[in-house]
Amino acid sequence: MLLLLTNLSAVLLFLLCPWWVLRREFGGAGVLAGTFGLIDPQQLGIPDTLAVGWIPRLSWAWVLLALLSCLALGIKERQVRARWLYSLGVGGLVLFGLGLLWFYGAVGVVNGAALAEGIPPTRLPLRRFSPSLASYASFAYALLLLLLGRLQLPGGKAFLVRRRQIIVPLSALGAAVAAGAVVVGLLRPGLGSSPDSPFFVKLSTKLDLITYTFQVLFSPITHLPGLFQSLLLATPLIFTGLAVAFGFHAGLFNIGAPGQLTMGAIATMLVGVYLPGPGWLTLPLSILAAAAGGALWGGIPGWLKARFGTHEVINTIMMNYIAASIFLFFISANQYRFFGYPVTLPFKAPGPEARSYEIRPESRLPSLLELLGLQGSGPGTLSWAWPLALLAGVGFYLFCRGWPLQRRCIGSLAAGLGGYLLGGILPGWPVEVPTGLAAIRLNGAFLIALLAVAVVNVYLWGTLEGYELRAMGFSPRAAEYAGVNLGQKQIWAMAISGALAGLAATHYVLGAGLEEYRLKQSLPAQVGFDGIAVALMGQNSPLGIVLTALLFGVLLTGGLRLNLELGISRELVTALQALIVLFIAAGGLLPGYFTDPLQAAQVEMDCDEGST
Amino acid sequence: MATLFWALIPATLRSTTPLLLTALGGMYSERSGVVNIALEGIILFGALAAAVTTQRLEASLLAQTPAAQVGWIPWVGLLAGALGGVAIAFVHALMCIRYRADQIVSGTAINLLAMSVPSLVLQSFYGNTTNSQEIVNRLPLWHGFSPLVYLAFLLVPISWWLLFKTPWGLRLRAVGEHPQAAATMGVDVLGMRYTAVLLSGLLGGLAGAYLSIGFLNQFVRNMSAGKGFIALAAMIFGKWHPFGILGATLLFGATDALAIQLQGGDVMPPVLIQALPFVLTMGVLSGVLSRTRQTRPPAALGKIYNN
Known part of the structure; x- marks a missing residue:
């Protein structure tokens, strides 16, 4: 029942959410492409050469996939059901890959033509573009189908319970992100929408705002x-x-x-x-x-x-x-x-x-770049002393598992020292330090932190x-x-x-x-x-x-x-952290056999008995 | 010296009020077996809800006639404050009772939320992250005191009567002492716990409203400044008993009032005086716990009840 509801909400999500952001201006307003065509509240426009005809067709394919999986859930035979869910999940992944391919291909065609005309890269017609909420949701949905397929087979529950160390935090993170999205959605108007926009535009821009907020939050991993x-x-x-x-x-x-x-x-x-x-x-x-x-x-x-x-x-x-x-x-x-x-x-x-x-x-404390033998921005030579010392120390410690602890630690220290000396003798590696990197004061405290962890x-x-x-x-x-x-x-x-x-x-x-x-x-x-x-x-x-x-x-x-x-205030991040604490305390809102060690052991034992 | 003394008494009553309200609320929660370390956050959310509601209500009026006094506005703000406290207490109750979370961790999470969510709300309404716009319609004063001062002190005997002289109070205490036994006698353990935690949210929210639209005329970030934690300590010091709590909060309120009086003088630097209530709290707690073995929390406090 719950699964059917999830499926129906997935269908709704695929129908209503924007799939791709074709173009985005600073400040967030952009051109959204969804199942029912383009939404362009600020009248930004897109180049005529951009191929968008495939977007509604792909979206309808996803809707069809979700409806099919509703049917698949109704199959009586466990094995057959699992097989259907698996194939639908793989189909979803293929569809997702195709979507990405088409999207980046279409954008690449337009931008490539502009580049060929000699327009500098900073003034391209489509400078900022990205997948949007429905795309991410479709990827997650395909993974969910695969997981559901696994759950239908014997030992499926134990498969999840064994990985509870990862599943509980991830589930809490997901819940916190969802709650944070609700807060942002309630407090802010949609990106580029005005109070007298039609309801559908308001909804789409609001969903886009939520997506963009989290895109920005996670963006530092890309550079x-x-x-x-x-x-x-x-x-x-x-x-x-x-x-x-x-x-x-x-x-x-x-x-x-x-x-x-x-x-x-x-x-x-x-x-x-x-x-x-x-x-x-x-x-x-x-x-x-x-x-x-x-x-x-x-x-x-x-x-x-x-x-x-x-x-x-x-x-x-x-x-x-x-x-x-x-x-x-x-x-x-x-x-x-x-x-x-x-x-x-x-x-x-x-x-x-x-x-x-x-x-x-x-x-x-010296900065990390100084420890690597680099002086500020521009060309320099990377010294191997500290990287090798770390590598040797940790490597030795992990390698000599059988040794008594004291000897292991001393040996690890000695190996680290050796690595440091060896790295100091080795010729450096010439590198170019970008200016943005040199301004960041990442320092030796990071190494102390790693040492403290060890x-x-x-x-x-x-x-x-x-x-x-x-x-x-x-x-x-x-x-x-x-x-x-x-x-x-x-x-x-x-x-x-x-x-x-x-x-x-x-x-x-x-x-x-x-x-x-x-x-x-x-x-x-x-x-x-x-x-x-x-x-x-x-x-x-x-x-x-x-x-x-x-x-x-x-x-x-x-x-x-x-x-x-x-x-949006950066306090949003603090709020997210607080929500994570809240949801982890509640066991990621997962059933008791994920959080209670006794129940977890019971589930795992049942599985072992079932398989033998 | 005498004038200082007479000035201290009303100041003490004023600074005792939020502590007393909060501590009484915490008492209901803990008597039912749910640790409520979220009191600080409840106060803050109550204060925020009260201040923002009042400001929004009077905004259209003030546009026509500046400095317009409308009697009912602060009362609606007060109600909003209480509801804000109840709402956040409901989150705590849901996590602790329905999802069996560790009660201290859940409370800590709510306190952390109370440090960040108000900033988000303030920024979307007022464009800054530290304080709300000042309001004109504050809670009225009755004979020099806010109505909540009278309410707080009235609640002491009422709470005593509720807790020790009514069947409801007996059930509440039973749920906190031995939930299994209470359940066998037909008491709805989870229902009692929900009620008690929501009650603590109501009182904490009122305390917050007292701070933002009674004591001051705006919400300021982290304006509770540890009052929720001091109230929690006062509740322990007061042995989870209404009259004990009255005594304990009066002591802390008097320290607070004295600290405010000393701020102007040159006895001690003001930054150090601010730490006095906290030093006193630690000392008193350690002292009372070592001296008597009678201070015993409700037996099922903090324990998860599986029905």
Whole structure:
């Protein structure tokens, strides 16, 4: 029944949604092509040479396909039904491919003719064009048909349940995107439509607006500077996501990452600005200071929980507000009065802006391009030192699975060092750095983040302490019975979690994540909250966290353009993250056997019995 | 000193009101077994709904006669605020009860939504992301106090009566203590929980409306400034009991009022004074939990009920 409804809504979607955007102006207005012909609210027009006759025919083919699959669902025999669904799904994929081929072919013909006439590439008649909602929907629909076909065969449910680590986050992401689309659709008029447009135009332009919003959000993956910028914005998210996930593994919910990040930033600023000495000493000390500041701010709620039993959620939230106050106290002014007596602090740099003095040049984190041996934009030679070091270190660690952990780590370090030296000797690779890339301040903090991911991975799954920590997370009572000192473990877990959040400050302060090598008032402490979404969506696994952080980095980068082009606040991305948290908490709105481990095991067991 | 003291009492009553309303709401929710950490977000959504509704309603009037006072407009705004709170509480209830989400994570998600969704709404209505347009028709003052002040303090004995003297209250507490037992006696556990969470949304929404169209005359981003969390702490400190909550919120309200009074003086820098209520909250919570073993939350609090 539910499947039939889905199918009918797919038919409606194919009929009503625009399929292709033939041409789009800055600001979003464009020419839409749908099942019932072209929609051109702004009278932009398209070249006569553009072939559009195939569009309605293709759309009707899709409608036919969806109706056929309705019929296929009614087939009694399981095997036959599965075969029909499979063939319809493959047919859908072929149809989708054909559509893409025709679309890009038609556009290519027009643009090719213009290029042949000598029109520069920036002034082509069809400069911006894209598939639209119905095209994406048709692709998803074809995949859905294939999946449905798999579900009809024995063991289909278990097939999905085994992959719940991926399916739950993806389902939550889909639900969040849908909810975000509804919010955008409610708040904004359609692209290029006016209040007195006919209803169908309004609907189409609104659907186009939704599609375009998410196209812009995901657009940074298509070009190198966008990807670089995404990595930059992902760096602090890796730290905070790791911090929150570490807490989750210990059964603690650390919402205090914003405060821990702030305290880490203050600590690293104090060391980075005021500690004199050579760079090889002060830079590591500054990084450690960031960790220590965060560890202090995380350890206090841990201690309060261990000693008094107060819930860490309330305490970490309170600590966030307190940290924000201390932060402003340090950098917003220098003259204060305590009980009538004047006190002068040395921390705020002169000027109207609330910011600290500059970090000493020795204590700064180099940018990633500098680490690769490149100086700014233009031609340069890529040094192999760091890439080889990373490759050798990680490769060694993964290769020697059988070795005891200690030897594995030491060997991995040695291999990394060897790779670094070897890379330093090898001749560099000449490359051309585009100007857009050089302006992005992706820095060494990204490497620290990857290192932190590796260390946490080893600690949690490779050491006795990590095992005890996870045992406490699964069942505190069982862990205590087995001899784990719960109180000590809670303090320790919160302190490490805080230290990880505090390390995110290295990116902002030591790596100039805020455009300058200073502590500035614009420090985005709420990145700590984003860490919750990263941890949940990454299912608390290190790889998942890195991938999720990258995804959010892409969305945040796209959010910048969204504001420029459509006037939609980049807060949309924050809202999406919050929705992801909400839907993951609800198990991706999936049935219980996806989220409840016991029920999941039951499903898998039933499948195994059925197959033998 | 005496004048300072007499100035503090009305200020205390004013800053206690939103805390009291929210904490009472949280009490209903938690007595039914649903942790409601979403109170902060509920306040914000209530405040947003109240401010935007009031502004939209009076906009056409103001175009004809500037500074027009119309009595009914703020009351409709108040209703909108309450409904905004109920709507967002319904999301929390749906996630926690229907979809069996972790209640703390769900509440956190709602608080995160409350930090970003208002910006989107404000931008589409007013073109900026931080505050709404100022309104003219605020809630009236009765003898110097907003009607919600009277309502909040009246709700304390009413809540006590509802919770401890009516069959409904007994069922609510039973659902929070031992849902299986309550279900065996024919109590609709899920229905009671939905009612209780929606009730907390109603009260939290009223608190939000008090902030945006009673205390101020516009919505400002994150204007609740942690009041929802302090209310949550006050509820724990008040042992999930209406009169305990009254005492606890009066303490926090007095600290708030004192902090506002101290802002002007030179006892402490204002930025540090802002942190005082939070330091006090942490201290009080740790103190009360270590001192007495009697403070026990409802037994089924935060546990998912499978029927």
